Amino acid sequence: MPTESTEEPAPGHATVRGQRPGDRYVRIVRSADIPQSKRDYYLIAEPTVPETSLGRGILTIKRLLIGRPLQSAQAEHQRLGKIKALAVFSSDAVSSSAYATEESLRILVLAGAAAMSYVLPVGIAITILLAIVAFSYRQTVFAYPQGGGSYIVTKDNLGKMPSLLAGASLMTDYILTVAVSISSGVAAVTSAVTRLYPFRVELAVAAIAFITIANLRGIRESGTIFAIPTYAFIFGMIIMLVLGFMAWFGVGPTPHPVHYPIPPATSGLGIFLILRSFSSGCTALTGVEAISDGVPAFKKPEAKNAATTLIWMALVLGTIFLGLTFLAHHFHPVPNNNETIISQLTRTIVGRTPFYYFIQAATAGILLIAANTSFADFPRMCSFLARDKFLPHQFLFRGDRLAYSIGIGVLATAAGILVIVFKASVNALIPLYAVGVFTAFTMSQASMTYRHWKKEPPGRNRNTGIMINGTGALVTGITTIIIIATKFISGAWIVMIIIPVLITQFLAIRKHYDRVHDQLAVDPDRLRQRASSRPQEPVVVVPIDHLSQAAIRAIDYARGISTDVTVVHIADEPEDAKALRRAWNDYHFHLPLVIVESPYRELLGPLVNFIEQTHREKDNRTLTVVLPEFVPAHLYEIPLHNQTAWRLRTALWTHPGVVVTTVPYHLAR
């Protein structure tokens, strides 16, 4: 370690537990250089048990809700094989097939029964779009083996503003993914058990609460348990599709078509309606970008494995989506609020058999997992934005369980509000959805095109790259415009307001942090002078109620930090004040005691006034108010204490030069 010559021990440096004797300070070394066996000895090696029963009470509640703390090292992903990775990363994308066909049909049916046959060409167009996007992202996987989310890739190539556009777009879409997936999952349940339909909003909110707690507990996205609903859905749908096509061609089970009345046409069939149907169906592509974000989680060779898994995922999604679209075209299910298209098709093919319930359960399951994916991605993206100072610092904090608690809380709240306002209706939420995803797709693909053009040597690879990503950018860009145009009135306008508001916020937060940074900068000369200046002791005021143990401790502390200590008593009972004065004189405290009478029993006003007055009289030298603070023995006793301390702290918070120090007094029982 040759670079450490400037870090020789200085005299008087404190040691840190776990240091070798003689090592008087912690050496600065690259973390890779610390021997594995010592790596965490000055991290939280073991969580300490609180010494007081109050501390233990708080801890018990936290543990019940959140679980035992995890060591930082446990943040590392376990590496995933392709089979498991497909389950982890594809749930969001594949689950989209649960609503995409249905929402596409829902638009067409506005123009009457005949128009519904357009579901086939629309579905084929979306599948082609899926192929283009998948091949585009394959390029990203190879270019960003360290993980290439749209925000990172755009920041890297196109700079600040485009990256913030990608970031804001993704934020809105992660929120909508939760709201839409949960609503669609609830629809799968209420299709099978219709008497639950009136409770759909409650069910959806409960599901969000469940996922939130699971994520605050730091659920691992790589858990095997996630693979079960995903593969159950994939295999269930494939069996259903095979049975469906057999029934169609008369070699399988006899189909029993479900007959819902087709509502009368309320709209003519025109190019606008078909494009709107296409826009709604494009929600099938949400989640396709997930793998490009998570390349480092793959087993080696990461990029190659991730690229292969991406193509598998596109194949699975394309097959299920297109298969459902063909069956819907043939069996004519009619979209309605009581039963999903998948439920209708499954009933048509297999009736209300156990297999039907299996399909509904698997659909709800994969949608729950898909919503959970956003609970990993949204807080992570917020943490990137916070690292770049576009969001408040607290999005960077990880709790005991290494979860980004604030990001999880924001996502859960926003998705919860959406679900409640839109009454857990997928149909009502769809116009807001996909705008963000396709904006992010476009920014990401445009970034990749720019990257090939700028950073690669001329040649066949560069040209292929530009062609693939250029096509991706162009097609997703056009799709974004189509989505905005056709869904603007029915809801996309909300997103078109939220995204610029978010970007403005990002910029304002960044500007604030930059401004604070400038204000805090120290000029070296002043610093040198300051470092050798004589320290000045503060003026100390100790408000006391009566001569209790807690008051004595506060006075002791005050005497320890300054020789200029004034004790003040706000008297509401003159008799008590007289007794205090007598005791003060009897016990020979060598400190001034000021008694301020408050005939109307008011405490805070006279006290603040006295403190302000003293501060002025002492030429605005730093003034410290030392207050006893009670730490009760039990959690539920907290509301019984310290209101005065808290109120005084709040009242004095905006007074420059006044420091409020609370000296804890721990109650034993």
Next chain:
Amino acid sequence: MPTESTEEPAPGHATVRGQRPGDRYVRIVRSADIPQSKRDYYLIAEPTVPETSLGRGILTIKRLLIGRPLQSAQAEHQRLGKIKALAVFSSDAVSSSAYATEESLRILVLAGAAAMSYVLPVGIAITILLAIVAFSYRQTVFAYPQGGGSYIVTKDNLGKMPSLLAGASLMTDYILTVAVSISSGVAAVTSAVTRLYPFRVELAVAAIAFITIANLRGIRESGTIFAIPTYAFIFGMIIMLVLGFMAWFGVGPTPHPVHYPIPPATSGLGIFLILRSFSSGCTALTGVEAISDGVPAFKKPEAKNAATTLIWMALVLGTIFLGLTFLAHHFHPVPNNNETIISQLTRTIVGRTPFYYFIQAATAGILLIAANTSFADFPRMCSFLARDKFLPHQFLFRGDRLAYSIGIGVLATAAGILVIVFKASVNALIPLYAVGVFTAFTMSQASMTYRHWKKEPPGRNRNTGIMINGTGALVTGITTIIIIATKFISGAWIVMIIIPVLITQFLAIRKHYDRVHDQLAVDPDRLRQRASSRPQEPVVVVPIDHLSQAAIRAIDYARGISTDVTVVHIADEPEDAKALRRAWNDYHFHLPLVIVESPYRELLGPLVNFIEQTHREKDNRTLTVVLPEFVPAHLYEIPLHNQTAWRLRTALWTHPGVVVTTVPYHLAR
């Protein structure tokens, strides 16, 4: 002032603004002895304007919601004449007539149309009860000219447990007064404007919110504005009753009876049903105790004026209640959810004329004022309980506008929950009501009987007193039992659970405060020894991020309070840590700098660990953590700062011997 010889000025005492020169401390004098002109000079004489724009921002919001602060002196009631006092104190009692007859009928109608004629004997019985209670309270008024609420009177005569029973009973009943009055007022509105019926819960919640804000702003209960709806109701009802009786005897307007279908009988007519009807009607008596509570607010001679006003009030209430009962007996209105009895009777007599709308508006108005009465009484009673340490201290705090904010908040929340849970239905709330009031009546009258017996000299006055209050106690006691028995299943059981729970809470809180008081007691010898001990400076730890202005200020402060200061930096970027070490050495800070490396970017864990370790190494001497705290220039910037300081404070709160001091750094922009 001969008793003040022990309060001679001691050397070094600080002065307080407004003191005469030479007076080195504030003299303890009885507040009555301070000359009027100087009375408030060391109270908040004028509210100071905060020096920072953040402080001004916080203030602006508070002022908008709550208004300008009031001086304590303004807490004094203006003295009331009898006319105004009747308006102020009778709204609660008189407004009860808006629902008492109706609720009495509602029970009788369960036994069919014929049973409804029993409303007359039931009404007469309740009026006799009213007379007994009014005469009983007349005694209380003379015995307690300083104000004799049930809690105070019972505490004074029967002791702790009975007074807590009275207190808990009154608390539940104040809450129910708000819920019932508001619900009944909303019913008056929706009877007149039926299309508002679906919004009754929203209207009720809005009304509670309105009263809450008005009371937080410190509305004066003595305002003339309160007299208007009360007298409007009283005169409106008297005119209506006169017209009604004229119509009855064929000398006035032709009545147009309203015909609602009478629901089929679901119950036989028995003594239990009649007693249940009586119990429901007894809600007419709620609020009768108000005057005995507020004697000091009357002009001199207070007791005599209050007693006269009490009899007037009973006459007004009795007349309106009995009049309505007679009319209801004659014109046969049928209780139902869509229209109140008063609305039906008024329509019968005068049709949908402007006078009808006037009556509905006046009814809603007086009920709003009645609810407002609880917003003055409930917080005041909580403050009595808090003064006796049966409730947390914060029920004693008065805000800038001299309102007991916590009590107001608790009442509003509890009443709001009741209104929402019971869907603003008077009918549903009634079984919970009156249990508390009659329990408090009984305790109060029993106390008065005891008082006559124990404290008065034998003679005619004593015997009359025992007879009147003894009758009152007996009759209200029997009524309490009837109310509990007949309404137990339909809702009184809820109150029967809440009251004991409240009493248990009161006792537990008192026990806790007593225990704390014992723990805090200082033994005089130790105190004497302590007073002359040598102060010990604390061990100080200053965590810094980088060498910013804020960090420098924190280090300066730390050097001012101790010579044992250690600066610590938790390094997540080894390069930054190296730069910090170099700067530290360059600038010759004569303080140890410890760098703790945290390879996984965790901050709080290593810091807490380091602090605990240092505390142990320094033999558990008091350790002070000095942290910079940012005070931003604008309110909305608060969430962008200080998370670490707050988190660290929370994490260290339960560590005995560790003091966290935050040194504010005021950002200029």
